Amino acid sequence: MNDQEKITSNQLMAIMLSTIIGIGILTLPRTVTEAAGPDGWMLVLAGGVVAIILSVVISRLGLMFPGKTVVEYSGDIITKPLGFIFSLGFFTYYVLFCAFEARVFAEVTKQFLLDRTPSEAIIITMLLGAAYLARQDIATVGRVGEMLVPVFILPSILFLLPGIPEMDLTNLLPFMRTSPGKLLTGFGTIVTSYLGFEALLLFQPFMARPRDAAKAMTVALSAIILIYVLAVVTAVAMFGVVEIQQLIWPTFSVYRVIEIPGAFIENIHGVVMALWVVAVYTTLAVFFFAAVTILGRILALKEYSFTALPLALLIYFLALVPNNVSQVYNYLDAFSLYLGIPFGFVLPAVLYIIARVRGMGKEGGNGREKQAKKSG
C-alpha cells in the first residue's frame, strides 16, 4: 500500500459521511417509529453512540497492527484459515451491500423519478460509475468524498426550512414513554443504519496519521447522528407517528410536502432526489472500493483494479435477484441482521478482545508510541 497515496483525517470524515448516509436514511424515520413511537429519535442517538464506541475499538485494533488492514491482521489474530474465512465473509458482506444499495436505488428512482427507465439501465449506469471510482486509489475516493459531501448535505437541510410551518413538534410527545423492552428490540434494527463505519478496518492503514482515526470517526459519526435525528424529527413532526408508519420512504415524502413559495420549481423533491443520487453513489463507490480492496488483498494481488468490472457484473446480477420491493426490504433486513451486525459490531469487538488477550496489544502499543515520536 506504500505506493498508494494517503488520506487525511478530513478525507476519512468525508468518506464516512458519504458512505454511511445512503439508502438507510430514506426508511429510517419509519423503522424507528415502528420500533419506538415518538421516542424513536433517542434510539437513533443511542445507535450512533454504539457505532462511535465500535469505531474507537476498530481504530485501536488498527493501531495494534500499523500498516496492515483487517485482511492481514485477522490472520495474525485468529490464525490464518479463520482469518481467511473472516476476510471472505467480509468481502461477501460488501458485495451484497453494494447489490442492495444498487437495487434500492433503482427502486426508489423508478418510483419517484424515472418510471419508464428500466431498472437494469439505472443499476448499470450506477455500477459503472461506482466501478470507475473503485478502480482508483484511496486518495481519490477521499477527495471525491470531500467534494460531494457538502453538495448533498447542505441543500437537503436548507430545503427543510420552508417546511417548518407544516411541522408539529408535539408529535414527538410523550417523551420517554416507550417500554424499555420495546426500545431494546428496536435498537437492533436501528444500529444497522450506521453500517459503513466498519470500513475503517480497511481504511485506517491508508491514513497519513492513523492515530487520528478515532477522533475523525467520532466527529463524522456525530454529524451523522445529527443528520439522522433531524431526518426522524422532521418526518415525525410532519406526519405524526401514525401516518409515518404508512410511508415506505418518509424522508422523501417530507420533501413531497414542502413547497417553496413563489419559486419557479414548486416541488423540490426532484432536486432532493438528485442530491440523494449523489449520496447513494458515494456509498456504493466506497463499498465497491472496499470489496475490490479486500479481494485484492485476499488474493495478494499487486495490482487489483482489474477486478472491479467483473465484480460489477456479479453485483448487477445479485441486485436483480429480489422479485419486488417488499422482497428487497425483507432481504435487506435479513442481511443487516445476519451479516451487518456480525461484521459491523460483533466481529471487530471479538477480534479486539482476542488480540488483547493474546497480548498483541503491547507490541501494537509500542509501535504506536514509536510512530507518535516519529511524527511528533
Next chain:
Amino acid sequence: MKSKLKRAVSLVLAAGVMLSTAGCWDRIEINERIFVLGLAIDKFEPGKDVQAGEDGAEQQEEGSKQPEESPRNRLVVSIVFPNVGLLKGEGAIVSEDAKFAVSTVGPNIFEAVRQFNTRLNGNIFFGHVKAILLGEALVKDEELLMEVLDGLEREQEISRNVDVAVVKGKAKDALFIKPLVEPIVGTYIEKIFRQRKTGRFYPKNFGKVVTSIRETGGAVLPRLVVGEKEYNIAGGCLVKDRKFRAWLGELEVRAIQWLENMAGEDVISVNVNGVSVPFELTELKRRKEIWRDDAGDVNLHIILECEGNIEGYILAVDQDLMNEAFIQQVERAVEREMVAQCTGVMDKFQNEFQLDVWGIGNHIRKFRPEIWEDVKDNWQEAFTELSVDISACVKVRRVGVIK
C-alpha cells in the same frame, strides 16, 4: 503529437459515450404533456349520468354513447386540463377554450386514466393537480371511498398538498362549468382554498385528510356546491367509519375550526342593545387543559383567546364605540356567541357522531400520557363521556376609523 491524437480520441470517445448513454426513457417534451389541474371522481350510477354540464357536453361521454351498467363500470373519473396552446398564444390552430374537461367510466381510477390515453393525444400528468373532488355518492360508498383514497395516496405524482372537497351531487359537473372569474377549474378551487378569509369551510389538504382518517377514524372535508357559473365552498362533509356520516353547516364547520386553533378571519355578528354588531375575528389561540377530578372522570377545558375588531355599529351622534364599557359589552356578547356555537358542535360530536375529530385523544396521549394509559383502549367511549367546558376570552382591539 501523439498526446494530441490521444486527447482527440479520448474527447471523441467521451462525447460518444455521453451522447449514447444520456438517452433517457423518461424524456417527455413539456408540450406533449397534459397537465391535469382538477380530478373529479364519482361513483358510477347507471341511468343517472345522462345530464351533463352545459358547455362541452359533446366532448365528454365515453365515445358519445351512454355507458352501460356492468360490474366493470364502478367509477366516473373526470379530469380538467388547461389549453396550453392558447395560454402560450399560438393563435389560430388551437381551440378557443381555455380548458378541456373529459370524463370516462372505469373500474378504478387507474384504468379510467388509461381510457383517457385512448382519447387524448398527450401524456397525462398528475404532478400539478390542484384539486381533487369527490362526488357525494362516492363518499357514501364505503368500499369505493377507501379504494379511491388509497389509490390517490399511493400515486406518487399526486402531491399530498392537493386540496380535497366533497361535491354535493356529482363531482364531474364541477369540472364542466365555465367559472365566471377564473376559467381553469383546478386553480380556481385552489385559490378559494388559499384565501383564508372565512371559516365557513375547513380547508384540509389530501395528506391531512388521510392522516385524520387514520388517526381519529374520521375527517371533516369541505363541501362544494356547483352553481351555474361559480362554486360555493362552504360547510363540510363528515366522513366517519370509512364513509359519509353527515353534512355539516357552515357555522358548525367554523366552530370546529375554532376548537382546533385555526380559522379564517371571519365575522361574528352579535346583538348588542338591539343592534347587530359585526365583529371581525383576526386572531385565535386555543388552549386545552385536561385533568382528572376527584371522581376519576376526565375533564377537558378549552379556552379560546381571541382578538379582533368591531366592523360597524349604527350611525348616530350620541352613541360611540370609543367607550370601554360598550366595548366590553361587545366582547362578552361575542364570547357568549362563540361558546354557544362551540358547545353545540362539541355536543354533537360527542353524542351524535361519537367522533373525536379534533384529535383530543392525541393531545391526551402527548401531554397527559398517564391519563391516556387508562382511556386508550376505549377512547371512543371515553370521548363521549368526557366532561367538556368551553370558555372564550375576546379582546376588541380596533373599531375602525370613526368614533
